[in-house]
Amino acid sequence: MESLNQKEQATLQGILEAKQMKDFMKMYSNLVNKCFSDCINEFVSKSLNSKEETCVIRCANKFLKHSERVGQRFTEINVQQASKIG
Numbered sequence: 001m002e003s004l005n006q007k008e009q010a011t012l013q014g015i016l017e018a019k020q021m022k023d024f025m026k027m028y029s030n031l032v033n034k035c036f037s038d039c040i041n042e043f044v045s046k047s048l049n050s051k052e053e054t055c056v057i058r059c060a061n062k063f064l065k066h067s068e069r070v071g072q073r074f075t076e077i078n079v080q081q082a083s084k085i086g
Contacts, residue, residue, distance in 0.1 A: 027067060030063075031059075031060060031063045031064075034059065034063060035055075035056050035059035035060055035063070036056075038055065038059055039052050039055035039056045039059055040052055040056075
């Protein structure tokens with residue numbers, strides 16, 4: 001990024017931030033769809049029953065832990081690649 005002028009850096013930063021937001025919203029949408037499909041089976045009340053609530057909490061925690069681990073592995077691989085180059 002050092003080879004870019006200030007305007008180009010700002011433009012690139014905006015693009016990266018928009019991509020991060022899009023990726024976050026996609027992850028959130030996937031989480032909602034997955035946990036809803038797995039945990040909500042009856043529509044007798046507008047509120048979750050205790051079984052559904054427990055399922056949603058476990059599902060969300062599992063999904064977030066998985067996403068965190070994928071991010072950690074991605075970072076580890078990037079560090080390995082950078083050390084091979086440098």
